[in-house]
Amino acid sequence: MTRVLHVLDHSLPMHSGYTFRTRAILKAQAAMGLEVRAVTGQRHTAPMPSDPEVVDGLTFYRAGGTAGGLPLVREWSEVAMLAERIVAIAREWRPDVLHAHSPALCGLAALRAGRKLGIPVVYEIRAFWEDAAVGNGTGREGSARYWLTRVLENDVVSGANRVVTICEGLRADLIARGFAPEKLSIMPNGVDLDLFGEPLPRDAGLANELGLGEGPVIGFLGSFYPYEGLDDLIAAMPAIVARVPDARLLMVGGGPAEADLRAQAQASAVADAIRFVGRVPHHEVDRYYSLVDVVCYPRKAMRLTDLVSPLKPLEAMAQGKLVSASDVGGHRELIEHGRTGTLFPPDDPAGLATALADLLGSRDGWHTRREVAKAFVRERHDWAGNVRRYLPVYQALLPNHELPSVAA
Structure with a gap:
């Protein structure tokens, strides 16, 4: 051997x-x-x-x-x-x-x-x-x-x-x-589909505990680094909530940018629509995924994000989640706009808000897109x-x- x-x-x-x-x-x-x-x-x-x-x-x-x-x-x-x-x-x-x-x-x-x-x-x-x-x-x-x-x-x-x-x-x-x-x-x-292939049903008790209501819920689960562009996602929330009043943002994780992001969210006009959870044990991540309708990856445009494709969007697709991401090179290798996910301009909170509000407002195609994305992961990743x-x-x-x- x-x-x-x-x-x-x-x-x-x-x-x-x-x-x-x-x-x-x-x-x-x-x-x-x-x-x-x-x-x-x-x-x-x-x-x-x-x-x-x-x-x-x-x-x-x-x-x-x-x-x-x-x-x-x-x-x-x-x-x-x-x-x-x-x-x-x-x-x-x-x-x-x-x-x-x-x-x-x-x-x-x-x-x-x-x-x-x-x-x-x-x-x-x-x-x-x-x-x-x-x-x-x-x-x-x-x-x-x-x-x-x-x-x-x-x-x-x-x-x-x-x-x-x-x-x-x-x-x-x-x-x-x-x-x-x-x-x-x-x-x-x-993705190890034995781990990510069977998503949990929505954890209504956890949603109630976090005050998320019925959503829809936009989520980010990962490390809070500056290049992830999470400041742009928080900045986009007022425009998103203006069009989709029940929309909520769930932030799960931590990292170097956490303190600045929490301060930005607290100062936001829609602070009540933003929830920070902090880091959670790895075996509990699925519970938080179950609450999210759209997982968002608003990475900044730079050499790192243009050259490197991340793992997280594939995990989200395997979980049966809608995926939205900034239009940088690493994301384009994984996401086909309008088919397996939604791409929006990087470093542009207004463009991000428009793309997510449009996606949240048109639920008719959600099921098909989820199934196409899961099949993409199953066949190629x-x-x-x-x-x-x-x-x-x-x-x-x-x-x-x-x-x-x-x-x-």
Whole structure:
């Protein structure tokens, strides 16, 4: 059986979009017939009761230690520690391929270990982390740190045997940098339909507790980062309520922008129509999804959102929810306007308000659009099928191995 060791920034039991994508990949690969394990670097900060640690039936090794020290020295120390751990694991478990996931530090560690062991390396890019830092408000485009991160990314892409990106935007950007198209593959975001395929009925008790009335309810469930454009959604609410008086906005989650968003909502002329819930346990998210008619993703227009397609809209479609989103590149890869969702101009509260009020006011097509969107996820973004896209990548590096059939 072919063995794949995944190299990660962090993993379960920590909760993030990164860890949930990882869980889905590992679970689907194991179900397909591959033997998979994973190792995390020093950015994994959850308590580690054992090493290896089994979480949700998956085996994770830990590099151990704590990231610290001066910049650059700290990062190189992280890479060295992770590379040493990969080598130790590989000498015991004997993986056939190292599959590293961004950021570039994981890729650098895998390359160092792969050269020492003579094992091929696949590098998977989920986002360009210099652009993610700009979007999160922790970095500045054009800064020395920004360009150093890009240089490191380019070095990893050059050194890896094959490279996978999560969407066409990232792949096209790498091709524009001069990398060979045949080296680059796409593994799009997906949904584990065993988890998201059966939405709960509307939780009337929870709706009453939150004072949502009968709605309709617009919702956002996720992390509150500046690039998500949630300030534009709050700014649009007075115009939406003017046309749809019973409309309510439900905000579930938290993050760096939370305090500013709460203050903006409190000052809104329709403050009574906006509800903040805060973060909720992952196993309760479905209850809050059950209250929402339209899930809205008003991301700002910037490199990050134009190049990277998010996971959340696919989860919402799988939940049978209407999806609305700003017309940026990452959303256009997932949403066909008027068919699987509604697109509106980015950075434009008035345009957002018009699009959502029009959607809320025309319920006749809701059922059809929900069914079309669910079918789109089932046919093109179910992890059970998506994960087979890795097989040609692995097979090119392991020509003498018998891998599961791509068409199975």
